[in-house]
Amino acid sequence: MNEKVSQDSINKALWSVCDTFRGTISADTYRDFILTMLFLKYISDVWQDHYDSYQKEHGDEPELINELMKNERFVLPPDASFYALYERRFEAGNGERIDQALHAIEEANGTKLKDSGKSVFQDISFNTDKLGEEKQKNTILRQVLEDFAKPELNLKPSRVGSLDVIGNGYEYLIKNFASNGGQKAGEFYTPPEVSDLLAELLDPQPGDTICDPACGSASLLMKCGRKVRENHGGKNYALYGQEAIGSTWSFxxxxxxxxxxxNHKIEWGDTIRNPKLLDKNANLMLFDIVTANPPFSLDKWGHEDAAHDHFGRFSRGVPPKTKGDYAFILHMIETLKPKSGRMGVVVPHGVLFRGSTEGKIREKLIEENLLDAVIGLPEKLFFGTGIPAAILIFKKEKVDDNVLFIDASREFKSGKNQNQLSVENIAKIVKTYRDGDNAEKYAYLASLQEIRDNDYNLNIPRYVDTFEEEEEIDLMAVRAERVKLEEELDALEVEMAGYLKELGYE
Structure with missing residues (x-):
């Protein structure tokens, strides 16, 4: 079965695996089991695909093939393969064997699967009482192994091609859990096209250091890296991230x-309360690109310690206790390199116009000439919230003190439950941003003085006039049409009266 596989068929197969867990444990927990098993199956298929290629080329020479396999990008111990586990699925102890396999893979690959000593699989154990008593647990895990052995989840590179199996699978499952009522899951889900848009706008260059301080499954970071490879060739860049939730950090x-x-460093921890990306002097690391889709208006973000922040991130003001949007923005600003630093962040629209402390912070950022563009996005792009969001672009060194406003809220592909940005929508936004000029009913280049005159309110309709004049109504034509309709109605009444008379109704 070597025909190309689509992400859609992989997603459907993953969703069907959920049936094995439903009714036993919560969706958030079995999502982690499914994605970890997806990882194990994928690396096993990659390993097996390469082994089969060498065998086809050199014949049945196990010693030679094993020597050649030492050149692989990762190591897969024989007993840790998905297929070794699958062969023993009817034996007792499936949970323990899977955990041992994951530990063996981690140990065999050294720092590639660790950061600061933390184990990738530390928060994921298949040998858990959450799956019930031993007999039930063993049956569930046998079924999971059989689910992943189905042809639809044959993930050999010859079938998968360049698909981002884990990233896309993660996004698909999060999206579906969010749309099926698990709204909290939506906090960490960035639609792929929004990641594409951010990567295009920030235009990563060879040699850039790129950071996402709320990185989730790291899809946005990897898209920025991919832009360097696509546009310039080579992997001359470094990726940095931090993620607060242990299982998401693992993915x-x-x-x-x-x-x-x-060439990456992904730390586990709360970015606001405990930033982990520090230089050798224990100061915040600085990056060429900083980008993120932080949780919208996060409550309990760390307000209690912000006034005494060791890193001085809140010198422009402490954001409100129940809305952490500006906490992330200020952190990101402080981690930009002085000359090359540029930043793109997704925010709810309230960030553009809310007053009080947020208004004062916004004023200082604008007066420091850090804000480069405000881009309004369509509603229903993000699971977990139907509200429209915006992208703010900041730059450390601007050529002028203008701010470009783009209203892209009305151009999207409409879906059943969620809207999407098309390739054409993204291209138009990027071109407008790079042109940096007015576009009728779509973009407006505002001067600093205009923003001051608006009391530093960045609400997009204040700058981009999207008003469409209603077509003039010809009242005489409407009257003539009404008269004609009345005449037709009179004629019908006469005709109806004739029919009633024939039937004996007076």
Whole structure:
């Protein structure tokens, strides 16, 4: 079965695996099991595909093939392969064997699957009582192994091609859990086209250091890296990230591992309360590009310690206790390199116009000439919220003090539950941003003085006039049409009266 596989068929197969867990444990927990098994199956298929290629080329020479396999990008111990586990699926102890296999893979690959000593699989154990007593647990895990052995989940590179299996699978499952009522999952889901748009706008260059301080599964980071490879060739860049949730951090590390992104550092921890990306002097690291889709208006973000922040990130003001949007923005600003630093962040629209402390912070950022563009996005792009969002672009060194406003809120592909940005929508936004000028009913280049005159309110309709004049109504034509309709109605009444008379109704 070597025909190309589509992401859609992989997604459907993953969703069907969920049936094995439903009714036993919560969606958030079995999502982690499914994605970890997806990782194990994928690296096993990659390993097997390469082994089969060598065998076809050199014949049945196990010693020679094993020597050649030492050149692989990762190591897969024989007993840790998915297929070794599958062969023993009817034996007792499936949970323990899977955990041992994951530990063996981690140990065999050294730092590629670790950061600061933390184990990628530390928060994921298949040998858990959450799956029930031993007999039930063993049956569920046998079924999971059989689910992943189905032809639809044959993930050999010859079938998968360049698909981002873990990243896309993660996004698909998160999206579906969010749309099926697990709204919290939506906080960490960035639609792929929004990641594409951010990567295009920030235009990563060879040699850039790129950071996402709320990196989720690291899909946005990897898209920025891919832009360098596509536009310039080579992998001359470095990726950095931090993620607060342990299991999500694990998937970011798995994603990097699968894509050969060895020049990376992904830390686990709360970016606002405990930033981990520090230089040798224990100061915040600085980057060429900083980009993120932080949780919208996060409550309990760390307000209690912000006034005494060791890194001085809140010198422009402390954001409100129940809305952490500007906490992430200020952190990101402080991690930009002084000359080359540029930043793209997704925010809810309230960030553009809310007053009080947020208004004062916004005023200082604008007066420091850091804000470069405000881009309004369509509603229903993000799961977990139907509200429209915006992208703010900041730059450390601008050529002028203008700010470009783009209203892209009305151009999208309409879906059943979620809207999407098309390739054409993205291209138009990027071109407009790079042109940096007015576009009728779409973009407006505002001067600093205009923004001051608006009391530093960045609400897009204040700058981009999208008003469409209604077509003039010809009242005489409307009257003539009404008269004609009345005449037709009178004629019908006469005709109806005739029919009633014939039937004996007076």
């Amino acid at each position: 970011a590390k798995m994603n990097m591992f699968l894509h050969g992104e060895d």
